[in-house]
Amino acid sequence: MTTFNKITREKVLDCLKQIREPLVGEDIVSLGLVREIEVDKNRVFLHLESSVEDPRLRDQFRETIIQSVLAIGASGCDVHFSEKPKCGVNPSAIQPIPGVKHVVAVASGKGGVGKSTVAVNLALALKKLGARVGLMDADIYGPNIPIMLGIPADKKPETAGQSEKIAPIDAHGIRAISIGFFADPEQPVIWRGPLLHKTIEQFLHRVEWGELDFLVVDLPPGTGDVQLSLSQWVHLSGAVVVTTPQEVALGDVRKAVNMFRQLEVTVLGVIENMTGPVFGKGGGEKMAEVFQVPFLGDIPLEAQIRECGDSGLPVVMGYPKSTISERFMKIAEAIRRALK
Ligand SMILES: Nc1ncnc2c1ncn2[C@@H]1O[C@H](COP(=O)(O)OP(=O)(O)O)[C@@H](O)[C@H]1O
Ligand SMILES: [Mg+2]
Known part of the structure; x- marks a missing residue:
């Protein structure tokens, strides 16, 4: 039954807590990078504060998030990064x-x-x-x-x-x-x-x-x-x-x-x-x-x-x-x- 696998905001949040920001190494929830979690039916929409400037790293990071969310049973996952980098990882560093x-x-x-x-x-x-x-x-x-x-x-x-x-x-x-x-x-x-x-x-x-x-x-x-x-x-x-x-x-x-x-x-x-x-x-x-x-x-x-x-x-x-x-x-x- 679908109710068994129903995706909730809490489930998504728990899942995101397992994902580490690639540069700083702490989980993205503790770092305050998660701005919005939306669940529509079983599809997940995420809005994250961007911490990674490098486009390749960012794509990899996005892919990691998507795969993790799909693994908890979501039918799809969209990740949107805001433009401003956060958490001290400064690209001009x-x-x-x-x-x-x-x-x-x-x-x-x-x-x-x-x-x-x-x-x-x-x-x-x-x-x-x-x-x-x-x-x-x-x-x-x-x-x-x-x-x-x-x-x-x-x-x-x-x-x-x-x-x-x-x-x-x-x-x-x-x-x-x-x-x-x-x-x-x-x-x-x-x-x-x-x-x-x-x-x-x-x-x-x-x-x-x-x-x-x-x-x-x-x-x-x-x-x-x-x-x-x-x-x-x-x-x-x-x-x-x-x-x-x-x-x-x-x-x-x-x-x-x-x-x-x-x-x-x-x-x-x-x-x-x-x-x-x-x-x-x-x-x-x-x-x-x-x-x-x-x-x-x-x-x-x-x-x-x-x-x-x-x-x-x-x-x-x-x-x-x-x-x-x-x-x-x-x-x-x-x-x-x-x-x-
Ligand atoms: N060509 C070699 N012949 C013999 N012993 C070696 C050689 N290269 C390294 N070792 C020894 O192997 C051990 C591991 O080397 P190390 O340089 O500390 O490796 P890593 O930094 O990759 O962990 C050290 O005891 C080192 O002295
Ligand atoms: Mg060594």
Whole structure:
């Protein structure tokens, strides 16, 4: 009987409470984005305050809402967005960081593939090529840049001069910022959307980066809030995607590449990490071919890399003449060429 599935305003509201605003990450009802809910027979009309300026993101957001409302049994759903963006997500928030030429993201579809290892060594390799380099640890949930760069746990960033900006910490000739410099190491970090969005903004625009050729950003794994937030605050010159050699990683790479494509960020290429007898070889190159992005090279699975990461002296510094360091130098050269 139709009465069983009858759509009511309350049902729609409950449904909307489950939908998270894509940039801020809180549900759209709590954020006050829902202006009107109209139900006519089983058809739903929604009027929402717009929070997303980017037309593609907005279309995706609309589609998410429509699908959720259809899933509770509505026969149709129209979503109208008002023109004025709300809730602090300001489209004009995208602004250059004064003095910073290129922001390059290091991403992966899943964790543990060596993204931070690549970000650190890539940053240092670029530095060795003569570039001025910063490293931003955007892995808010599991910051490990401080340890990898050997920055002591009690070292805290200071305010830079009278500017009220935060001074990054220098390590091995590059400038770094990480939530690890601020958080209590004993406390697990639980972040809510708005706080996370704000933190990314502070790391980009409230840190005194100075003159940089490259700001390398170590992203958390996946395609979530941090990735979106980052692209809302700054123009990314490009992204590199790190993967392991197995073919099962294909889906993870696809997600990461698609995300950057949707955000209109150039994928500079794929790096295969942990190549060797354990995980095999060639998956990364194959993926690069499938997704038609450059293959930047592979990094072998070597205990040395982990030991260097743990000891705070990254491999390109600790073993500059090793094959691994040469691989990182090659990758850095390719990235520098791509972003001339
Ligand atoms: N090529 C490699 N050979 C050996 N160990 C590696 C290699 N790359 C990364 N590791 C180790 O694997 C673990 C996960 O690497 P990490 O860079 O933290 O990954 P992610 O940032 O993707 O989670 C770390 O202990 C790191 O030292
Ligand atoms: Mg990491």
